[in-house]
Amino acid sequence: MTSISGYSSTTTRVTGLVSGLDVDSIVESLMEAKAVPLNKLEQKKQLAEWKQDAYRQVSISLKAFADEYFNYSNTSSNMLSQSTYDQYTLTSSDDSVVGISTTSSSEAGSHTVLVSNLATAASYKSSAVTEVISADSAADFTQAAGKAFVLTIDGTEYTVDLDENITDLAGLQEAVDEAVGSGKIAISDTNGDGTGYLTIEKAAGSGIGTITLSDAESSGALETLGFSGSGNLTNYLDTSETLADIGDQLGFSFDSNGYIGLTINDVDFEFSSSMTLEEMMEEINAADAGVTMSYSSTSDSFVLAADQMGAGKTLDISETGSTFLQDVGLTDYTAGEDAAATIDGVKYTRSENSFTIDGLIYNLKAESTETQSVSLTQDTEAVLDKITSFVEDYNTLIDSLNSTISEDYDRDYQPLTDAEKDEMSENEIEAWEEKAKTGILQNDTALANLLQNLRTALYESVAGVSTHLTEIGITASSNYTDKGKLVIDADALQEAIATNPEEVASLFAQQSATYGGTTTVVNLTSEQRKVRSSEEGLAYRVYDILQDNISTYTGIDGHKGILLEKAGQEGDGSEYDNTLTSQINSYEEEIEQMLDKLADKEDYYYEKYSAMETFINQMNSQIDSLLSYLE
Template sequence: MASSISSVYNTTLRLTGLSSGIDTESIIKQLMQIEQMKVDKVKQEKQLLEWKKEDYRSITNLLRSFKDEYFDILKPETNMRSQSAYAKYDETSSDPDVATAIGGAGVISTSHTLTVSEIAEAAKAESSAAVSGGANGTISLNDTLETVSAKLTAGSITFGGANNDELTLTINGVTITAKKNETLNTLINRVNSSNAGVKMSYSPFLDKFTINAKETGLSGNNITVTDNGSGFVSATRLNLVDNKLTGGKDASFTLDGKTSTSKSNTFTIDGVTYTLKGKTGASTTITLEQDTDGIYNLIKGFVDKYNEIISTINNEYNEKRNRDYPPLTDAQKEEMTENDIKLWEEKAKAGMLYRDSILGNITNDMRRAMYDSIYTTSGDSNTKLSYNLASIGITTGSYQDMGKLIIDENKLKEAIKNSPEQVIQLFTQESDVAYSPDLTAVQRKERYEENGIIYRLYDIIENNIRTTRDSSGKKGILLEKAGIAGDLTDTNNLMNTAIAEKDSLIDTLLVKLQEKEERYYQKFAAMEEALSRMNSQSAWISQQMG
């Protein structure tokens, strides 16, 4: 708006000082300086708001990075809300051709003896011999079913359906159809993507069809395949028995002296997941040793990131604004080099969030979350856990460290090795009261007290950068304040509202500035006109008297 106003007034023809000899332009420019200062002041206020918004967003991004790295369920290796993140083991098998294993959360370091008698197998049916290769040639996956039928040597397919042009198969109670002008590959894909629980294939090299149960085990022997009278089964030489797949077997094994079975070759017993590899009639010794260093490094990485966040927010909170370096005006920038502007603005941007209440609340909440008592969720809400961060070797430093954590490596590793369940509970315990921004005060208190450290921090982060809305339509505190890219709050936030108000005020002041400047020119023009008349009259009088 301001630019359009300027363009209108700048087109006005101003011829001043002709009669008085006064430098009108210079005088008006000096008179307008006070008005321009009013505009510049609001522009500076707007710039401060924009810098403040940027600083808020930098804190939001810092918290988002923390959340993405240590609270994301899609990253099980580092998702510290999950007990599985703490299940790190060094597993060895004396004969990996027999079986291997992976330790789960809470497993105690130990050894197991596993003897494999039988490997689980999937039930199947396959062509007993090549199915084509006669005068009509061999089958291709891209052949239509009608062409496939003509190439089968053990008989042809009879197409039925309403238009007499469909092949219908019923597998495990699921009906699959394909038209005779559709390809063999289309039929196979429909079978495999259905809920029939089987996988069909055709090998052009072997010239054979195969149907396998998708899951291993005896239960696969109950899968039936019928061709509804089309002759598909006999023509493809599938070796079904009473229309059923055959050969499905459960795995049979003996673990630490106890014999058992499993429909799968991968199974979990007492937190240890075993995978049978195929070698039968042999034994292996599975040794599980807790990867203390791996768990320590996970916790250390988390603590380092936490310290980085605390340090960054504290620096922003405690950095005072240098009022000797206000935002530069347009006129000031015109007289400076780019490097000088950059250096000036580095100082001018400092202290935008000095003693900011949002930042203060975040750091206070995070520090409290680390050392407030945690209550058990086992039924007695008045019972505190008998251990805390300090008891596993994580403490706060001096007052000057402003809440940063310090790790005693030996003590933490000892806790991980000797009290793994306590370490896991301290970090991952979650209250039965689920997180919601609309919890009552009583519910919030109960959830906070029963949450372990990780869920407390998770709640704090969610409260500040949550993208979902509460019952009042509000998102996280930082997003409501300054927004974030990629979200509706990018444009709809309190800082943008304040900036828009400054823009509106700037437009209003520019209009007044232009109007006042025009009035000055009009007054000087009137003065010049009056002087011109006086000069003309004086000249006339002089002429008459002469």
């Protein structure tokens, strides 16, 4: 809070030299009296800031409650969703064969399922396209002695040392087996007698995927074994290479214009030789051809599969001018198949492996000759826990709001001036300000209306719903000091959930038939709101009331939530556009004006005392002059 020094002039003053008066102290005393209105204005500004903070804290509490219980992204506790009240324990005799999940229309019960066929998508698949790593000249084992090379298998590096004892193909195979383990890598030559060009590939049944050859610290081992480096040193394709380079490797040709021309499900494609394989696949997958093309480096193979599963013509592909499909081996066609399952004795054929029958979603996972049993058992405990958590957190919110408006406000504890703070310790200041903030929203009308609206909303009947909150074991506390808090009879509530789950769900989560949804509430007139409120469940009513106070959307009346209009919310446009911020800005303008006036007043006092000093000095000079004549 501004002190005298906050408005003092910066002019250098020399005072009291002649009169002997402590002019600074006199002026300071005079200014302290003049500063009383300034201090009061500073206190008003501080109170407005504290009140703004208090409102914002309430808004934060309301928003946290709304985010927890009225947010569709929070599926575990959204009280607006019917599924919150439809909780089931799901079981399957073999979940690896068939799984189940619920919809809003699911009902408890048991079912039998026989999965005779799974749905598949039509596809073209190739076998391994690079197959082996081949040398381009004969090995010179004498020159290779003392060198080493690296075999990288599925990302793990193994160093193969070549000593003078390795003189033939068998010795090289033994060295590789020692380095990487036997049964992984098979080495042969093109002549079959050890005199041809070496080839390296996965051993049959090894289960390994990618293989890469490289020299160990540039030893030159690969060149002595016939791998000059100009050939391919991997057993898989690098999809970042151009189609031209991959064409050289696999042997496919382009059309006369240098393109690969494909037609897939009546969609035409042209891929230039300068395009990478990765870019080619991305273009196919992003188009409207309804297919996905992929290449696996592990299996070194291509797959072109229809996006739509099931039987029927879902994949049609042809090539014009180029030989890509033929030379990469994308010619092995497998037709799509429909899923077939017998559920409760009735056979169902579907194009997908997941489908809904009588409100229950069946997820087929594997074919089986055994009939599976699945069941849904109502989980009343889960629903009870959700409603109980909602009520408990509602009570906590109500208790906090009641405390906020019922706290006594002590007007003897006003914001401290800077002078008062100078006389106090930090702990004393903190204790004082805590007391000064207490009860700052005592009897606040907006919060009192919020509490009253919440109490009313919970006890008015819901159109079309025969039950009432009190009939499912939730009543208002009989203790007057609880002021609207709710009490749960757990046994009665659990019985209501078990015997009449639809009514319990509707009591809380029924949407208004006339004005449904969550985003419409701020755009309704008062008459429309009455209709909506009468038709909707209790959770929706509480949601609406909270939005009346904390909505960040501008409603039909041109305003946001009541509390945001009063105090704003950080991160929202209302942060600087609200009633209290305008009031604080107004106080700041008045304070600046008053500081200017006080500075002028202080200068006025000093000027008067300076004039007095000058006059006294003149008088003293005249007296001295007269006295000199008398001597």
